[in-house]
Amino acid sequence: MMAATFKCQPTGLHGLPIDASAPRSSTNFVRFFSMRFACNTRSNKLRHVHASISHASLVDPTPLSTSHDSSTESALILIRHGESFWNEKNLFTGCCDVPLTMRGVEEAIEAGKRISYIPVDMIFTSALIRAQMTAMLIMTQHLQKKIPIIIHNESEESTTWTQVYSEKTTKQSIPVITAWELNERMYGELQGLNKQETAERYGKEKVHQWRRSFDIPPPKGESLEMCSHRAVAYFKDFIEPQLKSGKNVMVAAHGNSLRSIIMYLERLTSQEVVSLELSTGVPLLYIYTEGKYMSRGSPVGPTEAGVYAYTQSLAVDRRQLDEMSP
Numbered sequence: 001m002m003a004a005t006f007k008c009q010p011t012g013l014h015g016l017p018i019d020a021s022a023p024r025s026s027t028n029f030v031r032f033f034s035m036r037f038a039c040n041t042r043s044n045k046l047r048h049v050h051a052s053i054s055h056a057s058l059v060d061p062t063p064l065s066t067s068h069d070s071s072t073e074s075a076l077i078l079i080r081h082g083e084s085f086w087n088e089k090n091l092f093t094g095c096c097d098v099p100l101t102m103r104g105v106e107e108a109i110e111a112g113k114r115i116s117y118i119p120v121d122m123i124f125t126s127a128l129i130r131a132q133m134t135a136m137l138i139m140t141q142h143l144q145k146k147i148p149i150i151i152h153n154e155s156e157e158s159t160t161w162t163q164v165y166s167e168k169t170t171k172q173s174i175p176v177i178t179a180w181e182l183n184e185r186m187y188g189e190l191q192g193l194n195k196q197e198t199a200e201r202y203g204k205e206k207v208h209q210w211r212r213s214f215d216i217p218p219p220k221g222e223s224l225e226m227c228s229h230r231a232v233a234y235f236k237d238f239i240e241p242q243l244k245s246g247k248n249v250m251v252a253a254h255g256n257s258l259r260s261i262i263m264y265l266e267r268l269t270s271q272e273v274v275s276l277e278l279s280t281g282v283p284l285l286y287i288y289t290e291g292k293y294m295s296r297g298s299p300v301g302p303t304e305a306g307v308y309a310y311t312q313s314l315a316v317d318r319r320q321l322d323e324m325s326p
C-alpha cells in the first residue's frame with residue numbers, strides 16, 4: 001500500500017518517491033517533513049479544521065520559502081516546560097533528562113487550556129523529555145483535536161517504519177520535530193548540584209553570573225551566548241521558514257534556550273537578557289508578520305475575560321473552533 005502522504009509529496013523533492021528521498025541531514029529533514037505535513041497544514045487560517053470533509057484538491061503542499069510573503073501572518077507560541085523533578089529539588093538540570101512532576105503535568109495542562117484556541121500546525125521540542133511531555137500534554141487540551149506525532153529520523157528504518165498510510169489520519173496529525181539544539185543550556189559541572197548550596201559555596205554573585213550573564217559560562221558548561229549559537233541558529237534555519245510560509249508553530253523548550261531565542265526575537269541586548277526570567281509552563285505568544293515578531297504576552301484561557309483573539313485572523317480561527325465545539 002502506498003503511504004497517504006505520498007500523494008501530497010511535492011514533485012521538486014529530488015523527483016524521488018518519499019521513502020527513497022527521505023533526507024539524512026537535519027536541514028533537509030525539517031523541510032521534508034514540513035512539506036510532507038503541509039498536506040494537512042496548508043495555512044494558518046485553520047482552513048482545515050474540518051479536514052475530514054476537505055477535498056483533496058485543497059491540500060496541496062505549501063512550498064517553503066525563505067523570502068518573506070507580506071500576506072502571511074503566523075502565530076509562534078513559546079513555552080518553557082512544566083516543573084521537573086529537579087526544578088522541584090532546586091538542582092541545576094541543564095542537559096540531564098528529567099521528567100515532569102505532577103505539578104509540571106498540571107502546569108502543562110493549564111497552558112494547553114490557555115492556548116487551546118490558537119491554531120498549531122507544527123511543534124518543535126528539544127530532545128529532552130520534560131519539553132516533550134509538556135508539548136504533548138498541551139495538545140490534549142487543544143480544540144483542534146489533532147494528534148501530535150513525533151517524527152523519527154534516527155535511521156532509514158525509523159523513517160520507513162513510522163510511515164502513516166492514511167491520508168485522513170495524516171490530516172488529523174501535527175508533526176512534532178525534536179531537536180537537541182533546543183535543549184537546555186549545558187550546565188557543565190553544576191548539573192545535579194543544589195542551587196542554594198552552590199550559591200553558599202561559590203558566592204551568590206558568582207552563581208548569578210553563571211546563571212544569568214550572557215557570556216560567562218559555568219565551569220565546563222555553556223554560557224547563554226554559547227547556547228544561543230545553536231538554539232538561535234536552529235530557530236533561524238528551521239523554525240523561521242515555517243513561520244514565513246504561514247504555519248503556526250509551537251516551540252516547547254527550556255529556560256535558557258528560550259531566553260536566547262527571545263533575545264533574538266525582541267532584539268534584547270546582553271544586559272537586558274540578564275533580567276529575563278521565564279516561569280515554567282507559561283505560554284508566550286508572538287505574531288510573525290511582515291518579517292517582524294510582535295509579542296502578544298501570555299494568552300489567557302478561553303473562558304477567562306481578556307483578549308478574545310490577538311489578530312483578525314486568529315479571531316476567525318477562534319470563531320471556527322467555537323462553532324465546532326459542542
Ligand SMILES: O=C(O)[C@@H](CO)OP(=O)(O)O
Binds near residue numbers: 091094187211
Ligand atoms: O537548572 C537548569 O537547567 C536551569 C533551568 O531550570 O536553571 P537556571 O534557571 O538556573 O538557568
